[in-house]
Amino acid sequence: MHIEAEQRAPAAFQRIKEHVLEKIRSGEWKQGDLIPTEEAFTKTFGVSRMTVNRALRELAADQIVVRIQGSGTFVAQEKFQATLVEIKSIADEVKARGHTHRSELQLLERARANDQLASEFDASEGAALFHSLIVHFEDKTPIQVEDRWVNAKVAPDYMSQDFSRLTPNEYLMRAAPLQGVLYRIEAEMPPAPIGKMLEMSTMEPCLVLRRKTYSGDLVASVAVMWHPGSKYQFSGKL
Amino acid sequence: MHIEAEQRAPAAFQRIKEHVLEKIRSGEWKQGDLIPTEEAFTKTFGVSRMTVNRALRELAADQIVVRIQGSGTFVAQEKFQATLVEIKSIADEVKARGHTHRSELQLLERARANDQLASEFDASEGAALFHSLIVHFEDKTPIQVEDRWVNAKVAPDYMSQDFSRLTPNEYLMRAAPLQGVLYRIEAEMPPAPIGKMLEMSTMEPCLVLRRKTYSGDLVASVAVMWHPGSKYQFSGKL
DNA sequence: TTGACACATTTGTCTATACATTTTAGCTTT
DNA sequence: AAAGCTAAAATGTATAGACAAATGTGTCAA
Structure with a gap:
């Protein structure tokens, strides 16, 4: 008996998929074009x-x-050529490294927008905001600080949540409609007072995520800082 | 004739999907559990x-x-609770603002890894790398610099590409298998010599994307810097 | 010209059956 | 006990046929 590197013929439905994809890739079939009917493919490929x-x-x-x-069947409109980045939760990252994760709610307060925050949230000065500060630990080491401002208009019951059970991110994913949420990401330096407060003066520059609805309302602004020793800060998947 | 808000019974395959999802949501069927066979569902639901x-x-x-x-069929492992961020291409962002976009290839060279790059790419010192530097313009203003290092082993024909037609990102999306590409994102300060070279000393801190395959090979490392006046640096969609 | 209706076209779903492929378990042989 | 074979079980793919539902077209009547 001899071993053969025989590769089975791809399944018929796969061949048809490839055929259609090739026609689209080559440009022969363009956006919005009507493509052959099922009946037509039936004859072309000799399948049911x-x-x-x-x-x-x-x-x-x-x-x-x-x-x-x-x-009929039409070629879909081209999707935005974009890269998807998956921001894993810090808890999952820590667990994946075999360490224990714990988070501490350092601060949870009702606040009023000062002029800078007001302009960021496009609200009037003195608008109601919630402010939380959460520190994530990998074993005993503080590896991430999450400084979050939430628009009270959008998430009125933010203060009454139990953040040891539900992370703020999980809560906001439920409170704000999932569809059409926009982020804006910027690299910034960490606000000095917070680093000082936590005695983490060596914290690295942070990433600011601003969560917006389609209508443009800013839902939340989150600044995240990492400890320089923390390797996995943020990872994603295409 | 009267109008009825009659809702058609959902399709049989949909009912089965819902049934399975409900069992998983309720916790009755947990991760890794074997669920009934097709034959069993056939009898339970009275379908083929x-x-x-x-x-x-x-x-x-x-x-x-x-x-x-x-x-058999098993309940999948829970997906990482993660946030998807869509990084739109800078060209699309500029066009969306009604301005013209142009990119200039400032530098394209074959290079050898020094010790820092070698450790980043987990390659030996002197390994072949490609290095490109592209500046993106909004009308006449340089708004973004893209400093990219590419692993020659993974993308051997990187140098021969025509980057005025295909962006480096588009090329890499084709060259490196789409499935299982991992990113790592870090906020860093811009490398001084580059800012100097482009007389853009006021560039803001940059974002570094490291594109990895599942096997762990680093495919590319891209540092991006923005002009401070550029409002839309980076946006995403949940 | 407009509206109503019938009809052909096309996709959506479902069935009963068949055979292929992969894994697992059980039995047999050594 | 280990190895190998066999059969059962489960999923993977394909077929021919059937009816349902949505769309578009053409015809006829008002």
């Missing part, structure tokens, strides 16, 4: 309609094509 | 196996369950 249906249905799930019952 | 197959196949595509041929 269910096989074609699966191929096109999966392409529709991947937003490569759009299918309209009674009408 | 193809219908059950479609339901479970779509749940597998959504990474809710994992299916192993010959073995």
